[in-house]
Amino acid sequence: MTDEQSAPFSAASGELPETPHDLPYNRARIDELLMRVRNGEQVDLLMELLGCVDWRSVFVDDEGRPITIEDIARLHAYYRKKWSDIGTLYLAELLSTEFMTEQRAQGSIVFSPELLALGRNNPQLWQEIRQFFRRKEFATAMFAMADTATRDRS
DSSP, rough: OOOOOOSOOGGGTTTTOOGGGGGGGGGGHHHHHHHHHHTTTOOHHHHHHHTTTTTGTTOOTTTOOBBOOHHHHHHHHHHHHHHTTTTHHHHHHHHHHHHHHHHHTTTSSSHHHHHHHHHHOOOOHHHHHHHHHHHHHHHHHHHHHOOOOHHHOO
């Protein structure tokens, strides 16, 4: 689960995550996706993003048990429809952020001791920085979606 999620969601509760940022991702799947893209594969980014979600880490059935494959298929379909109008740039930004987070976790990207101290000593400021970049990604996506030249080229 990500920092923002403290309890599992039940589809029946009506309290489902609203944005792609609210879902947990299996970063190994994102690494695999990036390798496929690097090798020239063309993909449906929304479908791939949904394929990278770690559904069972945040969703449970009504009795609190892990969800089934059928439940995952229903959630996948729900979010595919719900987010069908989200632009490519937003999805790419989100996936790249998750990729970079995994690179950091693996040690491929090293933060300075000062930056690490900021996260340890001032977690509220660290969260504020994270929120800033999430909002930036969202605004970037909104601008990209509003670009009529991009739609005209499609």
